[in-house]
Amino acid sequence: MKSLLEALHNWCVKYPIQEKIVVVDSYSIGEQINQAYNLMGYSSINLKYKTVYDLAAEVVALTGGPTSVLDSIVAEQMIYSLLVEIKETGSLHYFSGMEITPSFSKSIYRAIQELRMAGYTKDDFPLKAFLSKEKAKDISIILEKYEAMLESKELTDEAGMLRTAIQHAKASEHQIFFLQSDLRLSYLEEEFLRLILPENSHKLPVDQVRGIQIPERTSLSAISWGDASPLSYIYDLEHANEEPNLSFFSAKTEELELKEVFERIKSAGTRLDDYVLFYTNPDRYVTLIYHLAQSVNIQVTFGEGLPISFSRPGRLVSGILNWIQSNYSVQPFLYLLQEGLLELGEEAPSRAKIAGYLRDLQIGWGKERYLTIIKEEIVNLQAMIDTLENGERKDYLNKQLHDLNWLSKWFAGVFKRLPNDESTLNYQETLEGIHTLLKNYGSTNGSLHEIGKTALLETMEKIIPFANETSSRFEVFEKIKDLLLSIRILQSKPMPGHLHVASYKSGVYHARPNVFVVGLDNRSFPGRASEDPLLLDTERRELGRKIPILQNSGREILYLMLQVLAHTRGSVTVSYCSFDILDNRAVSPAHLFLQCYRYATGNKEADFKTLRTLPSALTRDEILETKDYWNQKLFVEAFSVIDGSLLKALPNLKVGLEAEAYRAGADFTEFDGLVEMEEGELDPRVNKDALVSAAKLEMIAKCPYSYFLQDVLRVRPIESVEYDSYKWLDAATRGSLLHSIFENFYKEIQGEKPSLEQHEEKIYRMANELIQKQRELIPPPSERIFDKEVKDILECCHIFLKEEEQHSESYEPLYFEYTFGLGEHKPAVVTLPSGATIQVAGKIDRVDKSSTGHLHILDYKTGSTYGYENQKVFKGGRQLQHMLYALAIEQHLGLEAGTVQESAYYFPTVKGLAKRVVRKQDKIVRTNGADILERLIDVLKSGTFTMTDDENDCKFCDFKTVCRRAFYDKDILEMKQTDKKREELGRFKGVRAYD
Template sequence: MDLIDQLYRKINEERLTPKVLLVSSYAQGHQLLELICNRHGALFNVEVKTIRGIIEAKAKLELFQRKIHLLDEGQAVWIIRLLMKQLAEETSECYITHSMMKPGIVEKVYHAISEMRMAGICSEDMKMDYFTNPDKGMYLQQLLNRYETYLLEHGQIDFGGLSEYLKHGTDGAIYLALSPTGWTRVEHQMMEKLAGKCLCFLDSETPFHISEGFSKNRFTMFHATGSLAEVREGIRRILSEPEALDHTEIILSDYERYISVIHAHAEEMGAACSYSNGLPIAFCAAGKAAAGILDWIEDGYPVKRISEMLRHGYMSFSDERWSRGEWVRILERSSIGWGRERYLALVHPEEIGAEDQEQSTVLYGYLATLFEGLPEGDDWDVLRLLEWVSEFIKQYAPRRSQDDVYVGNTLQELVIRFSESPRECMPMDLALKYVREMLSGIRIRVSATPKPGAVHVSSLHNGGWSGRERTWIAGLDQGTWSVSAKQEPLLLDKERKVLSEHLVSTQQRAQKIRNERESRLSLIRGEVWLSYSSYDAGDKKSQSPAFEMLQVFRLQSGDSSLDFATLEHSLGEPYSVMDMMHESEVSTPFNNTDLWAGLLLRRTFGKSADGWQAMLQTYPSLAQGYRAKELRMDEKVSAYDGFLGDQSSYPKQLEDSSWSAISASQLEKYANCGLQYYFHYVLKLRAKNVAALDRTRWLQAGERGTLLHDIFRRYIEDVTECGKVSAKHDRDRLMAIVDMVIRETTLSIPAPNRHVLAKECEEIQRDADIFFRNEAGKTDQPCFFELELSTSDGEPMEIELPGGIRIQLKGFVDRVDRIGPHEYRIIDYKTGSTNKYKPSEYFSGGTQLQHALYSVAVEQWLRQTGIDPEAKVLEAEYYFPTERGRGEYVRRTQNRREELSAIVSQLLESQNRGIFVPAKNANTCRWCDYQAVCGSHSEWMAGKRDSSINMDLLRTLLEVERFG
């Protein structure tokens, strides 16, 4: 007689007497009753209870009357931690010091205390000689004593102390329990007190591998190369009979490892699943937001974390005037990078451009609220941090699904649940670990019992009760299936034996787990699939099937002498993700991958299908990419090398030989690399300017250059009264301006720490000192600063080059000095080195045009505005007034304007012909923002530049490159 029949007979012995079925979980009890009803018909007068549930219910009134609060496990852990901290602070030689109080160790200590309480052990019962280490024994004895005292003084009790609040049973019910129960000594005592002689134990099933009923099932076994391949093969088999979806239970030996794969595949095929242990909260947006915001804190508040959450929709701002993309863009443009102090400084409306003022004001408010209430420094309150995370989810995480709502509500319940727990401040990393532990305990989509119309997915710990016609046990490899018998270091087996006969040893615990599992699985009836992964892709090693799989194989064949080699031989080749080894089998394809595998395996006149041609015909975009690769390898320049043809739309040629507004840097960029120019100015693609965390650096190169330019401009303007008088140099005044500009910059760009700030300030002061020494020896008159090349109404000014070529030029000139009557020199500050500004490279193949173009523009501007009708710009200077540039300068006499005109006209003509080919010098690609887009295109293009077939097309561009 199996367990189901035993239960049915016992329930019907005294039909009018109430029965209470005591089980480890309500789900187990309800499924057991359903199995009985399916076999024998309706039942009545039966109630399902867990031992903890009924004991707490019976003690509830007494606890209320005595005003005693019952602790749950989470609350008790915090009390244990508090007491551990007190012990650690009282002596430096404490067995567990304060630095050792990590979440894992605290959890182990709590379980040791809990085990002793559930075995009926009091602090008075413990002696130091019971322990292999007397210090450990003293520590546990003191901790248990303090725990008992704490509960007494605070009017609290844990489950292990409920016995005295229970009254002897008077309800007249018969209590039915499955033996072995797995109950502790205290649980036995409390149930005997409640039930008395009305407690009845029923023997569980025999192990499945010797069960006669289990042996009558229909067995199927297979193995696969990895858990992913194993799951895919199982789903292929399930899909072959889609009407049997809600007749299937999947039991996972390693629930956490397999559940993500199962869930992803179920979502892909649109199959409904119920999950006995639920899913981690990372499977919903609110869960991702909670994990993401904790990562944001731990990583030092990098803005990229916020941007990623906004981009993926895990986080949102309530103001819907701006899209997620617009919020991301303003954050990325702000250059926050990292550090909480940078957020409000860099997103302050005064630091944002005028066009984004309104949005930046709103964003500033959101960020101020975000940081409000967030702990600072080294003292972090875990419960305060939990409250902050709960509020963050409430305010910023979108609630798009019931899962999101559930996570938000559960977090609020956790805050309430722990509100009365002892509070403690600790380092940030430790507080984050505790909060993550709390979040890991939240599960979504928990369905302990199977749902109609859905595949039921359970764990090896609670599966096998569903009574479904098909059961697939996945992950039957030896490592996953085995039960760990590793001893707990706080309570070794020899110590358990001396302390109390009711403390279970690790070997006994492991054996109980195996016995319970094997007897539970023996209830399975119908079709049984057994599978395992024969290869661990992570560890890159083979795996053997569990011994239990061999036992089933022997049971199926009736031959007890069969070994593992025979089993593995009978399984044949393992299944793979894109299975190609079992083409003779009729298998339902799971997705496009399986469809392709089937198509490629079809035989046509003894040959395999041409997979490459099939792919190109099916996916036009892939075919286009293949064609691009072929044309790039071809000798002739094509559209895939940057030749767009004569119909190029940019820049548009205007009437009277004039072109639309351009800048010197645009022309230089085009001469340097046409493809880079096309990406930047035509397609307007921009690399993300996200500041990277560097704790050894304050300013990036561009930020440092801007700061130095500002210092130089302010100083020269100050000592020349904006160019009206000769310079009256004053080093103290320069250093005061340096300090002022640095202070202003630190408000908008906070330094990572004061040491880095001091170091870079010293470097800036040395640069300023070099600038001062160079300027003090000059006799020229600075007269214009940050001169904008524009008309009176703010439009780009038109300049005329020799040959009648007119272009509209836009830009700023750092400085203009008067070097003689009606004679001028333009100056461009450079904060780098002089390496690329060689005397022989006047135009440098068109990549250095700024000095010549700006000279023409300034000269014509001075004349057109009437400031100096006879003005002549004779020189242009690249000035390097920094420590790196050693105060050097490169001057170029402006006497090659006919060549300048030819270069500009040829570059513009080449643009109009649609030629945007890669750089001639492959070294240019090393610092290019678009390297990921074009790869080694410059190297592929080298041969095409020299080929005669492309000479006519590239003629004007090649002529420019010859100008030195």
């Protein structure tokens, strides 16, 4: 940039007092030139940097016309509304089948702006330039409506501003103009500029770019060449006569690529403001740069800013949208709380308490469920409080009551502002609700978050007056996401003491001596030239008037990057990432990277095959952050011995290593499920307060370790009723509903034999009544899903009734929900082979009496028949209920042994097809079952909670992430489970012998 600065300085010396105006494409370019000018030690008086728009606005201001241009965000919204309106009138033909989406309306807006900046209006619209007459007519209609809207609302856009300026423009007599080389001017901008420029205007030179075809320019946009720099010859190696200060490297991932950049800056030992880092793809690099800079404490400025999602308010808006879209499911709301995105005030309960209340109340989703369930709990709490005398218990419940009253009022206030779960929504009202929630409760802790909140609020305030329209739920949320989540904040010019990070497209006039360019792979640079389907390149050529030809974008981009490099006076380092982690494939470098390699090494014959030999390690030699150290340890071939100083600094690591050592050994230890406890603590033969149930015993049989986690340590997965747009009832709720239908049906017919012909309408009526009650508790995600599941439930009722009609020929129901050991019901007492007794709790779905006078136990199963086979009576101890309930009810009712002859698992569902898996309760089954019981209770006595010996038991286990069984070596695990020093393990192994 030396040529430019010297030329500008000479002209400033020549015209010391006159007003001097440098015409630039953008303010940032003006700031960069001015900063470089000052760094060279130059100074001037009356030197200003202005865009063509600034100059036009000044002319219009003198005429008394409007000087503020319609905001592009508002304009896009107005175009969207126009498109919806025009489509509804049936005026569109070419676009009649297009869905009016935010992306489509944006594309139309860009096309309209390009046409207007090219000087076209409804009065001289070039219909013949388009390949499709229908498309031309549609765009003409949209343009006419757009211009009519501007006129009716007394608004103007940039093209309108320039047209007004052109009408009143005249050449300046007292100002000196300097034009930036390669000005990107539209037709109207160029027409205006020609009118105001005096004869003595000058072009600022730029360093030469040699060896490529430079895109054509008009006289005002032309490039004035200055001197050549060493990096002017990247594509003209034959004429290069200086050694370039150019280096290169490749990295396996973008993260490693950036770490290499940071390490080179660090090792150079110079100031951060001597460097600028340019990227080719913001999506791949900005987030990584931000987090890496945070972790290593490097100050960074971002030329294009940061995504709004980096701020708490941005994440809050994203979370609110997820919450609304999930029909106010509790889980997305808990995310807002746990991330600290909501500031609820001093009167609010703590975040942990609110989360606890919402989970315990099993609200699930839906506005009404929040308000109804919380109010019901308030009533219940108040009733409990009224029965208590003053004391700690009453104080505790009063605090809960206060918290729930606050929650009820808060949710009621918030829900008034937020939309209901409806298929169509009002865009304006939805935005207003989000605006209110963000304004009143958005957490801001630091300038980044405050700026983010202000940007979001201001954007919504711009749009809300123009957003009074009703659209589909999907369209409204897509528009809000497109509007708000695309905002960028903290755009910054280069600042002292900071590494500056920006797109190379804004870097031609940078003033920093050292440059890093990351992302020079063939995906990101120069990118693929693609046509605009609204304005094809063929049509653009016919339209003319400086409308850009997109086919030329590759050449434009290459020239721009080469100009950035040519201007750099210090070192340049180029790099690329050689592997795409997401697509799991190798990535090739851009051709420019190859040219830089040829220039830097002097190997002009190098090709892409040569570049494959560049080192691209998976780990770094230098440690920039903690995980680099661990990555080194993971990838070294030889085992590393962790020294004592590290173990002293990280005591948990020492404990973990000891645990891993024990787990890797062949002995069964406390790290594998061996628990020391007081004798009889868990043994129900000794501790009569320890009731057993079929479910607990079957869990021990399936996996003693999972029983230990759940019933001894009381570990619980977080249970929550979650919204699923494709499902209404979960398996447990659906099962309970079917149980209730079947039980109520038998109570309703009062001793009559079930008949499909006589009772089908009755069972359907009862089912629908219970379904509607369930619907009030849990609203379905949609009518379609509700109807589908109701149809399935009624089909189950049909299957049940048909099967019961046949079954009733030999059996009649005797008991429903027969209960023992629960609530006020005394437990059943079962005697074991050792003579000891245990107390059993449980509930039998149904007990039938056969025509022979014997009892038949039924256990309803509302899923599939998978895992229930006639040949496998106990399935290695995993199915004990049939035998245990037979023993229990005989004792509980004082019946003779053998009265229960059968137990059955009954599947009256569409999946189960009314199958009955019957277990004969003969002497062999009872003998074997009693032995299984004794063996399983010995597990409780000895505390040998080994893991299951069948990995299939782990498929649907809630504790997979806790037990980590999959990390065991299979042979080692088998040795542990057959440890001869632990006889109890053998006792448990014997359970598996019983099929």
